[in-house]
Amino acid sequence: MSENSDITTARLMLRAWRADDHAAMMQLLSDPYVAICIMTDASTEEKRHAAATRRIDWFNSYWEAGYGVRAVAIKDPELGPPGEIIGWCGVAGYEGSQGEPEILYGLRRDYWGKGIATEAGRAALDDFFASTDAPSLCAIIFEQLNANSVLLAERLGLRKLHRVPFVEFSPGEELRNQTLDYALWRIDCPQAHEDTELMTSAAAKAGLLIGSGVGDPDTARDILRREAPNTEILEKLESAFAGTLNDPTCPYLRLSRA
Ligand SMILES: CC(C)(COP(=O)(O)OP(=O)(O)OC[C@H]1O[C@@H](n2cnc3c(N)ncnc32)[C@H](O)[C@@H]1OP(=O)(O)O)[C@@H](O)C(=O)NCCC(=O)NCCS
Known part of the structure:
Protein backbone atom coordinates (compact mmCIF):
# COMPACT_ATOMS: atom_id res chain seq x y z
CA MET A 1 0.00 0.00 0.00
CA SER A 2 1.24 3.50 -0.64
CA GLU A 3 1.72 6.41 1.68
CA ASN A 4 -1.46 7.89 0.21
CA SER A 5 -3.62 5.19 1.69
CA ASP A 6 -5.17 6.48 4.86
CA ILE A 7 -6.68 4.02 7.29
CA THR A 8 -9.80 4.80 9.26
CA THR A 9 -10.99 2.98 12.37
CA ALA A 10 -13.97 3.66 14.63
CA ARG A 11 -12.26 6.53 16.45
CA LEU A 12 -9.08 7.25 14.50
CA MET A 13 -7.52 8.18 11.22
CA LEU A 14 -4.05 6.88 10.41
CA ARG A 15 -2.18 8.69 7.65
CA ALA A 16 1.34 9.20 6.36
CA TRP A 17 3.41 11.95 7.98
CA ARG A 18 3.69 15.23 6.09
CA ALA A 19 6.38 17.88 6.39
CA ASP A 20 3.89 20.20 8.10
CA ASP A 21 3.38 17.63 10.89
CA HIS A 22 6.82 18.46 12.26
CA ALA A 23 5.44 20.59 15.12
CA ALA A 24 3.02 17.82 16.09
CA MET A 25 5.87 15.30 16.23
CA MET A 26 7.92 17.71 18.35
CA GLN A 27 4.96 18.00 20.69
CA LEU A 28 4.77 14.20 21.05
CA LEU A 29 8.48 14.02 21.83
CA SER A 30 8.24 16.81 24.40
CA ASP A 31 6.97 14.37 27.05
CA PRO A 32 10.21 13.18 28.71
CA TYR A 33 8.60 9.88 29.67
CA VAL A 34 7.59 9.12 26.08
CA ALA A 35 11.06 10.19 24.91
CA ILE A 36 12.80 7.90 27.37
CA CYS A 37 10.59 4.95 26.36
CA ILE A 38 11.69 5.28 22.75
CA MET A 39 15.35 6.02 23.47
CA THR A 40 15.29 9.55 22.14
CA ASP A 41 17.12 12.47 23.60
CA ALA A 42 14.59 15.25 23.07
CA SER A 43 15.62 17.26 26.09
CA THR A 44 16.17 20.59 24.34
CA GLU A 45 14.29 22.43 21.60
CA GLU A 46 17.19 21.81 19.22
CA LYS A 47 17.39 18.08 19.97
CA ARG A 48 13.61 17.76 19.77
CA HIS A 49 13.65 19.47 16.40
CA ALA A 50 16.33 17.11 15.06
CA ALA A 51 14.62 14.06 16.58
CA ALA A 52 11.27 15.00 15.00
CA THR A 53 12.90 15.36 11.57
CA ARG A 54 14.70 12.03 11.98
CA ARG A 55 11.51 10.22 13.02
CA ILE A 56 9.32 11.59 10.25
CA ASP A 57 11.98 10.64 7.67
CA TRP A 58 12.37 7.18 9.19
CA PHE A 59 8.62 6.57 9.46
CA ASN A 60 8.14 7.49 5.81
CA SER A 61 11.11 5.59 4.44
CA TYR A 62 9.49 2.17 3.89
CA TRP A 63 6.49 3.04 1.74
CA GLU A 64 8.08 1.50 -1.35
CA ALA A 65 8.23 -1.80 0.51
CA GLY A 66 4.52 -1.43 1.28
CA TYR A 67 4.57 -0.25 4.87
CA GLY A 68 5.30 2.70 7.11
CA VAL A 69 4.52 4.32 10.41
CA ARG A 70 1.52 6.61 10.21
CA ALA A 71 0.41 9.57 12.27
CA VAL A 72 -2.51 8.67 14.52
CA ALA A 73 -5.10 11.45 14.30
CA ILE A 74 -8.47 11.84 15.99
CA LYS A 75 -11.61 11.01 13.99
CA ASP A 76 -14.22 10.71 16.72
CA PRO A 77 -15.06 14.18 18.12
CA GLU A 78 -15.81 12.57 21.48
CA LEU A 79 -12.11 11.84 21.76
CA GLY A 80 -10.90 15.35 20.99
CA PRO A 81 -10.54 17.82 18.11
CA PRO A 82 -10.84 15.86 14.81
CA GLY A 83 -7.58 15.84 12.87
CA GLU A 84 -5.37 16.39 15.90
CA ILE A 85 -2.32 14.12 15.90
CA ILE A 86 -2.03 12.15 19.14
CA GLY A 87 0.59 9.55 18.28
CA TRP A 88 2.24 7.27 15.75
CA CYS A 89 1.61 3.66 14.81
CA GLY A 90 2.77 1.33 12.06
CA VAL A 91 5.61 -0.80 10.81
CA ALA A 92 9.21 0.14 10.03
CA GLY A 93 12.52 -1.55 9.36
CA TYR A 94 15.13 -1.42 12.07
CA GLU A 95 18.81 -2.32 12.08
CA GLY A 96 18.49 -4.41 15.24
CA SER A 97 15.57 -6.50 14.06
CA GLN A 98 17.74 -8.43 11.60
CA GLY A 99 15.64 -7.42 8.67
CA GLU A 100 12.29 -8.32 10.18
CA PRO A 101 9.93 -5.33 10.09
CA GLU A 102 9.04 -3.98 13.51
CA ILE A 103 5.77 -2.57 14.82
CA LEU A 104 6.16 0.85 16.44
CA TYR A 105 3.69 2.92 18.39
CA GLY A 106 3.51 5.82 20.80
CA LEU A 107 0.72 8.02 22.08
CA ARG A 108 0.40 11.30 23.88
CA ARG A 109 0.15 10.43 27.54
CA ASP A 110 -3.31 11.93 28.01
CA TYR A 111 -4.58 9.35 25.48
CA TRP A 112 -3.24 6.29 27.26
CA GLY A 113 -5.62 3.80 28.84
CA LYS A 114 -8.40 4.25 26.27
CA GLY A 115 -7.61 1.36 23.93
CA ILE A 116 -6.41 3.76 21.23
CA ALA A 117 -3.07 2.07 20.64
CA THR A 118 -4.81 -1.31 20.40
CA GLU A 119 -7.29 0.09 17.87
CA ALA A 120 -4.52 1.73 15.83
CA GLY A 121 -2.23 -1.29 16.16
CA ARG A 122 -4.82 -3.79 14.88
CA ALA A 123 -5.55 -1.61 11.86
CA ALA A 124 -1.83 -1.16 11.16
CA LEU A 125 -1.22 -4.92 11.38
CA ASP A 126 -4.11 -5.71 9.01
CA ASP A 127 -2.80 -3.13 6.57
CA PHE A 128 0.76 -4.47 6.82
CA PHE A 129 -0.21 -8.07 6.06
CA ALA A 130 -2.60 -6.98 3.30
CA SER A 131 0.00 -4.73 1.66
CA THR A 132 3.06 -6.96 1.81
CA ASP A 133 3.83 -10.64 1.55
CA ALA A 134 6.02 -10.48 4.66
CA PRO A 135 5.68 -13.66 6.73
CA SER A 136 5.93 -11.89 10.08
CA LEU A 137 6.81 -8.81 12.05
CA CYS A 138 8.45 -8.25 15.41
CA ALA A 139 8.68 -5.93 18.40
CA ILE A 140 11.68 -5.32 20.64
CA ILE A 141 10.67 -3.67 23.89
CA PHE A 142 12.46 -2.16 26.90
CA GLU A 143 10.47 -4.54 29.04
CA GLN A 144 11.82 -3.46 32.42
CA LEU A 145 10.70 0.11 31.90
CA ASN A 146 7.76 -0.27 29.58
CA ALA A 147 5.22 -2.78 30.83
CA ASN A 148 2.44 -0.99 28.91
CA SER A 149 4.17 -1.68 25.65
CA VAL A 150 4.60 -5.38 26.41
CA LEU A 151 0.91 -5.63 27.29
CA LEU A 152 -0.04 -3.87 24.10
CA ALA A 153 2.18 -6.12 21.94
CA GLU A 154 0.61 -9.17 23.56
CA ARG A 155 -2.89 -7.77 23.04
CA LEU A 156 -1.96 -7.39 19.37
CA GLY A 157 -1.07 -11.09 19.25
CA LEU A 158 2.73 -10.94 19.40
CA ARG A 159 4.47 -13.65 21.42
CA LYS A 160 7.86 -13.56 23.14
CA LEU A 161 10.49 -15.59 21.33
CA HIS A 162 13.80 -14.87 23.06
CA ARG A 163 15.89 -12.03 24.45
CA VAL A 164 18.36 -9.94 22.48
CA PRO A 165 21.33 -8.02 23.89
CA PHE A 166 20.37 -4.36 24.00
CA VAL A 167 23.56 -3.34 22.22
CA GLU A 168 22.64 -5.43 19.18
CA PHE A 169 19.72 -3.31 18.20
CA SER A 170 20.35 0.07 19.76
CA PRO A 171 21.34 2.58 17.10
CA GLY A 172 24.85 4.09 16.74
C1 LIG B 1 2.83 1.84 24.58
C2 LIG B 1 1.58 2.72 24.65
C3 LIG B 1 1.21 3.18 23.25
C4 LIG B 1 0.44 1.88 25.25
O1 LIG B 1 -0.70 2.69 25.42
P1 LIG B 1 -1.98 2.14 26.20
O2 LIG B 1 -2.89 3.28 26.38
O3 LIG B 1 -1.54 1.37 27.41
O4 LIG B 1 -2.57 1.06 25.22
P2 LIG B 1 -4.04 1.03 24.64
O5 LIG B 1 -4.31 2.27 23.91
O6 LIG B 1 -4.19 -0.22 23.87
O7 LIG B 1 -4.96 1.00 25.91
C5 LIG B 1 -5.12 -0.17 26.67
C6 LIG B 1 -5.71 0.21 27.99
O8 LIG B 1 -6.90 0.96 27.77
C7 LIG B 1 -8.00 0.34 28.45
N1 LIG B 1 -9.21 0.69 27.66
C8 LIG B 1 -10.06 1.70 28.00
N2 LIG B 1 -11.01 1.83 27.07
C9 LIG B 1 -10.79 0.89 26.12
C10 LIG B 1 -11.44 0.55 24.90
N3 LIG B 1 -12.50 1.21 24.47
N4 LIG B 1 -10.93 -0.47 24.18
C11 LIG B 1 -9.85 -1.16 24.59
N5 LIG B 1 -9.17 -0.85 25.74
C12 LIG B 1 -9.65 0.16 26.51
C13 LIG B 1 -7.62 -1.11 28.51
O9 LIG B 1 -8.29 -1.77 29.55
C14 LIG B 1 -6.12 -1.01 28.79
O10 LIG B 1 -5.89 -0.64 30.13
P3 LIG B 1 -5.17 -1.64 31.15
O11 LIG B 1 -3.83 -2.00 30.58
O12 LIG B 1 -5.10 -0.85 32.40
O13 LIG B 1 -6.09 -2.82 31.21
C15 LIG B 1 1.84 3.96 25.55
O14 LIG B 1 2.19 3.51 26.83
C16 LIG B 1 2.93 4.87 25.02
O15 LIG B 1 2.69 5.70 24.17
N6 LIG B 1 4.19 4.77 25.56
C17 LIG B 1 5.28 5.64 25.14
C18 LIG B 1 5.85 5.25 23.80
C19 LIG B 1 6.32 3.82 23.80
O16 LIG B 1 6.68 3.30 24.84
N7 LIG B 1 6.34 3.16 22.65
C20 LIG B 1 6.76 1.78 22.54
C21 LIG B 1 8.22 1.62 22.65
S1 LIG B 1 8.68 -0.11 22.74
Whole structure:
Protein backbone atom coordinates (compact mmCIF):
# COMPACT_ATOMS: atom_id res chain seq x y z
CA MET A 1 0.00 0.00 0.00
CA SER A 2 1.24 3.50 -0.64
CA GLU A 3 1.72 6.41 1.68
CA ASN A 4 -1.46 7.89 0.21
CA SER A 5 -3.62 5.19 1.69
CA ASP A 6 -5.17 6.48 4.86
CA ILE A 7 -6.68 4.02 7.29
CA THR A 8 -9.80 4.80 9.26
CA THR A 9 -10.99 2.98 12.37
CA ALA A 10 -13.97 3.66 14.63
CA ARG A 11 -12.26 6.53 16.45
CA LEU A 12 -9.08 7.25 14.50
CA MET A 13 -7.52 8.18 11.22
CA LEU A 14 -4.05 6.88 10.41
CA ARG A 15 -2.18 8.69 7.65
CA ALA A 16 1.34 9.20 6.36
CA TRP A 17 3.41 11.95 7.98
CA ARG A 18 3.69 15.23 6.09
CA ALA A 19 6.38 17.88 6.39
CA ASP A 20 3.89 20.20 8.10
CA ASP A 21 3.38 17.63 10.89
CA HIS A 22 6.82 18.46 12.26
CA ALA A 23 5.44 20.59 15.12
CA ALA A 24 3.02 17.82 16.09
CA MET A 25 5.87 15.30 16.23
CA MET A 26 7.92 17.71 18.35
CA GLN A 27 4.96 18.00 20.69
CA LEU A 28 4.77 14.20 21.05
CA LEU A 29 8.48 14.02 21.83
CA SER A 30 8.24 16.81 24.40
CA ASP A 31 6.97 14.37 27.05
CA PRO A 32 10.21 13.18 28.71
CA TYR A 33 8.60 9.88 29.67
CA VAL A 34 7.59 9.12 26.08
CA ALA A 35 11.06 10.19 24.91
CA ILE A 36 12.80 7.90 27.37
CA CYS A 37 10.59 4.95 26.36
CA ILE A 38 11.69 5.28 22.75
CA MET A 39 15.35 6.02 23.47
CA THR A 40 15.29 9.55 22.14
CA ASP A 41 17.12 12.47 23.60
CA ALA A 42 14.59 15.25 23.07
CA SER A 43 15.62 17.26 26.09
CA THR A 44 16.17 20.59 24.34
CA GLU A 45 14.29 22.43 21.60
CA GLU A 46 17.19 21.81 19.22
CA LYS A 47 17.39 18.08 19.97
CA ARG A 48 13.61 17.76 19.77
CA HIS A 49 13.65 19.47 16.40
CA ALA A 50 16.33 17.11 15.06
CA ALA A 51 14.62 14.06 16.58
CA ALA A 52 11.27 15.00 15.00
CA THR A 53 12.90 15.36 11.57
CA ARG A 54 14.70 12.03 11.98
CA ARG A 55 11.51 10.22 13.02
CA ILE A 56 9.32 11.59 10.25
CA ASP A 57 11.98 10.64 7.67
CA TRP A 58 12.37 7.18 9.19
CA PHE A 59 8.62 6.57 9.46
CA ASN A 60 8.14 7.49 5.81
CA SER A 61 11.11 5.59 4.44
CA TYR A 62 9.49 2.17 3.89
CA TRP A 63 6.49 3.04 1.74
CA GLU A 64 8.08 1.50 -1.35
CA ALA A 65 8.23 -1.80 0.51
CA GLY A 66 4.52 -1.43 1.28
CA TYR A 67 4.57 -0.25 4.87
CA GLY A 68 5.30 2.70 7.11
CA VAL A 69 4.52 4.32 10.41
CA ARG A 70 1.52 6.61 10.21
CA ALA A 71 0.41 9.57 12.27
CA VAL A 72 -2.51 8.67 14.52
CA ALA A 73 -5.10 11.45 14.30
CA ILE A 74 -8.47 11.84 15.99
CA LYS A 75 -11.61 11.01 13.99
CA ASP A 76 -14.22 10.71 16.72
CA PRO A 77 -15.06 14.18 18.12
CA GLU A 78 -15.81 12.57 21.48
CA LEU A 79 -12.11 11.84 21.76
CA GLY A 80 -10.90 15.35 20.99
CA PRO A 81 -10.54 17.82 18.11
CA PRO A 82 -10.84 15.86 14.81
CA GLY A 83 -7.58 15.84 12.87
CA GLU A 84 -5.37 16.39 15.90
CA ILE A 85 -2.32 14.12 15.90
CA ILE A 86 -2.03 12.15 19.14
CA GLY A 87 0.59 9.55 18.28
CA TRP A 88 2.24 7.27 15.75
CA CYS A 89 1.61 3.66 14.81
CA GLY A 90 2.77 1.33 12.06
CA VAL A 91 5.61 -0.80 10.81
CA ALA A 92 9.21 0.14 10.03
CA GLY A 93 12.52 -1.55 9.36
CA TYR A 94 15.13 -1.42 12.07
CA GLU A 95 18.81 -2.32 12.08
CA GLY A 96 18.49 -4.41 15.24
CA SER A 97 15.57 -6.50 14.06
CA GLN A 98 17.74 -8.43 11.60
CA GLY A 99 15.64 -7.42 8.67
CA GLU A 100 12.29 -8.32 10.18
CA PRO A 101 9.93 -5.33 10.09
CA GLU A 102 9.04 -3.98 13.51
CA ILE A 103 5.77 -2.57 14.82
CA LEU A 104 6.16 0.85 16.44
CA TYR A 105 3.69 2.92 18.39
CA GLY A 106 3.51 5.82 20.80
CA LEU A 107 0.72 8.02 22.08
CA ARG A 108 0.40 11.30 23.88
CA ARG A 109 0.15 10.43 27.54
CA ASP A 110 -3.31 11.93 28.01
CA TYR A 111 -4.58 9.35 25.48
CA TRP A 112 -3.24 6.29 27.26
CA GLY A 113 -5.62 3.80 28.84
CA LYS A 114 -8.40 4.25 26.27
CA GLY A 115 -7.61 1.36 23.93
CA ILE A 116 -6.41 3.76 21.23
CA ALA A 117 -3.07 2.07 20.64
CA THR A 118 -4.81 -1.31 20.40
CA GLU A 119 -7.29 0.09 17.87
CA ALA A 120 -4.52 1.73 15.83
CA GLY A 121 -2.23 -1.29 16.16
CA ARG A 122 -4.82 -3.79 14.88
CA ALA A 123 -5.55 -1.61 11.86
CA ALA A 124 -1.83 -1.16 11.16
CA LEU A 125 -1.22 -4.92 11.38
CA ASP A 126 -4.11 -5.71 9.01
CA ASP A 127 -2.80 -3.13 6.57
CA PHE A 128 0.76 -4.47 6.82
CA PHE A 129 -0.21 -8.07 6.06
CA ALA A 130 -2.60 -6.98 3.30
CA SER A 131 0.00 -4.73 1.66
CA THR A 132 3.06 -6.96 1.81
CA ASP A 133 3.83 -10.64 1.55
CA ALA A 134 6.02 -10.48 4.66
CA PRO A 135 5.68 -13.66 6.73
CA SER A 136 5.93 -11.89 10.08
CA LEU A 137 6.81 -8.81 12.05
CA CYS A 138 8.45 -8.25 15.41
CA ALA A 139 8.68 -5.93 18.40
CA ILE A 140 11.68 -5.32 20.64
CA ILE A 141 10.67 -3.67 23.89
CA PHE A 142 12.46 -2.16 26.90
CA GLU A 143 10.47 -4.54 29.04
CA GLN A 144 11.82 -3.46 32.42
CA LEU A 145 10.70 0.11 31.90
CA ASN A 146 7.76 -0.27 29.58
CA ALA A 147 5.22 -2.78 30.83
CA ASN A 148 2.44 -0.99 28.91
CA SER A 149 4.17 -1.68 25.65
CA VAL A 150 4.60 -5.38 26.41
CA LEU A 151 0.91 -5.63 27.29
CA LEU A 152 -0.04 -3.87 24.10
CA ALA A 153 2.18 -6.12 21.94
CA GLU A 154 0.61 -9.17 23.56
CA ARG A 155 -2.89 -7.77 23.04
CA LEU A 156 -1.96 -7.39 19.37
CA GLY A 157 -1.07 -11.09 19.25
CA LEU A 158 2.73 -10.94 19.40
CA ARG A 159 4.47 -13.65 21.42
CA LYS A 160 7.86 -13.56 23.14
CA LEU A 161 10.49 -15.59 21.33
CA HIS A 162 13.80 -14.87 23.06
CA ARG A 163 15.89 -12.03 24.45
CA VAL A 164 18.36 -9.94 22.48
CA PRO A 165 21.33 -8.02 23.89
CA PHE A 166 20.37 -4.36 24.00
CA VAL A 167 23.56 -3.34 22.22
CA GLU A 168 22.64 -5.43 19.18
CA PHE A 169 19.72 -3.31 18.20
CA SER A 170 20.35 0.07 19.76
CA PRO A 171 21.34 2.58 17.10
CA GLY A 172 24.85 4.09 16.74
CA GLU A 173 27.18 4.82 19.62
CA GLU A 174 26.70 8.57 19.43
CA LEU A 175 22.97 8.19 20.00
CA ARG A 176 23.61 5.72 22.82
CA ASN A 177 25.92 8.22 24.53
CA GLN A 178 23.40 11.02 24.08
CA THR A 179 20.63 8.83 25.44
CA LEU A 180 22.68 7.87 28.48
CA ASP A 181 23.44 11.55 29.14
CA TYR A 182 19.74 12.24 28.81
CA ALA A 183 18.76 9.44 31.22
CA LEU A 184 21.28 10.64 33.80
CA TRP A 185 20.18 14.23 33.30
CA ARG A 186 16.58 13.17 33.97
CA ILE A 187 17.63 11.73 37.32
CA ASP A 188 19.70 14.82 38.00
CA CYS A 189 16.98 17.22 36.93
CA PRO A 190 15.05 18.76 39.85
CA GLN A 191 11.76 18.53 37.95
CA ALA A 192 12.16 14.78 37.72
CA HIS A 193 11.83 14.54 41.48
CA GLU A 194 8.17 15.23 41.07
CA ASP A 195 7.84 12.18 38.88
CA THR A 196 9.20 9.03 40.50
CA GLU A 197 8.09 6.94 37.54
CA LEU A 198 10.20 9.01 35.20
CA MET A 199 13.22 8.84 37.49
CA THR A 200 12.85 5.07 37.75
CA SER A 201 12.58 4.73 33.99
CA ALA A 202 15.65 6.89 33.56
CA ALA A 203 17.57 4.69 36.02
CA ALA A 204 16.48 1.55 34.13
CA LYS A 205 17.51 3.10 30.82
CA ALA A 206 20.88 4.11 32.28
CA GLY A 207 21.39 0.52 33.48
CA LEU A 208 20.58 -0.87 30.03
CA LEU A 209 23.05 1.44 28.35
CA ILE A 210 25.85 1.07 30.90
CA GLY A 211 25.33 -2.69 31.04
CA SER A 212 25.80 -2.63 27.25
CA GLY A 213 29.20 -1.03 27.61
CA VAL A 214 28.41 2.69 27.35
CA GLY A 215 29.41 4.90 30.29
CA ASP A 216 30.55 4.27 33.81
CA PRO A 217 28.40 2.56 36.49
CA ASP A 218 29.97 4.42 39.42
CA THR A 219 29.10 7.82 37.95
CA ALA A 220 25.50 6.70 37.55
CA ARG A 221 25.37 5.29 41.10
CA ASP A 222 26.74 8.58 42.46
CA ILE A 223 23.98 10.49 40.68
CA LEU A 224 21.30 8.13 42.00
CA ARG A 225 22.56 8.49 45.56
CA ARG A 226 22.94 12.24 45.32
CA GLU A 227 19.61 12.95 43.71
CA ALA A 228 17.19 10.46 45.24
CA PRO A 229 14.98 12.57 47.50
CA ASN A 230 14.56 9.80 50.09
CA THR A 231 15.67 6.24 50.84
CA GLU A 232 12.47 4.68 49.54
CA ILE A 233 12.96 6.25 46.11
CA LEU A 234 16.69 5.50 46.20
CA GLU A 235 15.87 1.82 46.67
CA LYS A 236 13.55 1.93 43.66
CA LEU A 237 16.16 3.68 41.53
CA GLU A 238 18.96 1.34 42.56
CA SER A 239 16.82 -1.70 41.92
CA ALA A 240 15.75 -0.45 38.45
CA PHE A 241 19.37 0.41 37.65
CA ALA A 242 20.77 -2.92 38.89
CA GLY A 243 18.06 -4.93 37.11
CA THR A 244 18.93 -3.63 33.67
CA LEU A 245 22.67 -3.27 34.37
CA ASN A 246 22.85 -6.98 35.15
CA ASP A 247 20.56 -7.97 32.29
CA PRO A 248 20.96 -5.50 29.41
CA THR A 249 18.65 -7.42 27.12
CA CYS A 250 15.20 -6.92 25.67
CA PRO A 251 12.55 -9.45 24.65
CA TYR A 252 12.02 -10.15 20.97
CA LEU A 253 8.35 -10.67 20.15
CA ARG A 254 6.92 -11.91 16.88
CA LEU A 255 3.62 -12.12 15.07
CA SER A 256 3.42 -14.44 12.08
CA ARG A 257 1.00 -14.01 9.19
CA ALA A 258 -2.23 -15.80 10.10
C1 LIG B 1 2.83 1.84 24.58
C2 LIG B 1 1.58 2.72 24.65
C3 LIG B 1 1.21 3.18 23.25
C4 LIG B 1 0.44 1.88 25.25
O1 LIG B 1 -0.70 2.69 25.42
P1 LIG B 1 -1.98 2.14 26.20
O2 LIG B 1 -2.89 3.28 26.38
O3 LIG B 1 -1.54 1.37 27.41
O4 LIG B 1 -2.57 1.06 25.22
P2 LIG B 1 -4.04 1.03 24.64
O5 LIG B 1 -4.31 2.27 23.91
O6 LIG B 1 -4.19 -0.22 23.87
O7 LIG B 1 -4.96 1.00 25.91
C5 LIG B 1 -5.12 -0.17 26.67
C6 LIG B 1 -5.71 0.21 27.99
O8 LIG B 1 -6.90 0.96 27.77
C7 LIG B 1 -8.00 0.34 28.45
N1 LIG B 1 -9.21 0.69 27.66
C8 LIG B 1 -10.06 1.70 28.00
N2 LIG B 1 -11.01 1.83 27.07
C9 LIG B 1 -10.79 0.89 26.12
C10 LIG B 1 -11.44 0.55 24.90
N3 LIG B 1 -12.50 1.21 24.47
N4 LIG B 1 -10.93 -0.47 24.18
C11 LIG B 1 -9.85 -1.16 24.59
N5 LIG B 1 -9.17 -0.85 25.74
C12 LIG B 1 -9.65 0.16 26.51
C13 LIG B 1 -7.62 -1.11 28.51
O9 LIG B 1 -8.29 -1.77 29.55
C14 LIG B 1 -6.12 -1.01 28.79
O10 LIG B 1 -5.89 -0.64 30.13
P3 LIG B 1 -5.17 -1.64 31.15
O11 LIG B 1 -3.83 -2.00 30.58
O12 LIG B 1 -5.10 -0.85 32.40
O13 LIG B 1 -6.09 -2.82 31.21
C15 LIG B 1 1.84 3.96 25.55
O14 LIG B 1 2.19 3.51 26.83
C16 LIG B 1 2.93 4.87 25.02
O15 LIG B 1 2.69 5.70 24.17
N6 LIG B 1 4.19 4.77 25.56
C17 LIG B 1 5.28 5.64 25.14
C18 LIG B 1 5.85 5.25 23.80
C19 LIG B 1 6.32 3.82 23.80
O16 LIG B 1 6.68 3.30 24.84
N7 LIG B 1 6.34 3.16 22.65
C20 LIG B 1 6.76 1.78 22.54
C21 LIG B 1 8.22 1.62 22.65
S1 LIG B 1 8.68 -0.11 22.74
